[in-house]
Amino acid sequence: MRLYLVVAMLVLALAAFTQAQEAEAEAAASGIGEMGKNLADKAQATLEVIRTSDIVTNSQTWLEQQLEKVKQKISEITQ
Template identity: 70%
Template sequence: MRLYLVVAMLVLALAAFTQAQEAEAEATVEEKFAVFTNQMGEMGKNLADKAKTTFEDIRSSEFVASSQSWFEQQLEKMKQKFSEISQ
């Protein structure tokens, strides 16, 4: 008689365990989507911050400053030549 009780208890425990697993699996799918959404948001913010920092570094670099001054000098030379030609 005790064996029947033990088997019945095992069957009930197994049924409760499988129902808990199904409920947990459904919750984890929702949680996975929530975590994925949060990760994508954080990744987007990090990417934006890195891009902003990179653009600021490029903008303040010596190469860009020297290139800009070179183009300004060339533009001034062209303006002077056009003004000499038009006179």
């Protein structure tokens, strides 16, 4: 009879240990998810700053002007 009680206690202890491990794993996954979200937010903010910077805007305008000049020269040559 005592053997049944010992086995039952071991099963309950194993169940409690397993649940504690699952809770710990979920907490770790939640922390990693939060860290990833913060990193993504910072990266998005940095890219937005870069995209709207004067250097990028001026470079884009200059490239568009050069492309337009090339298009005009090609149209002059083909006419």
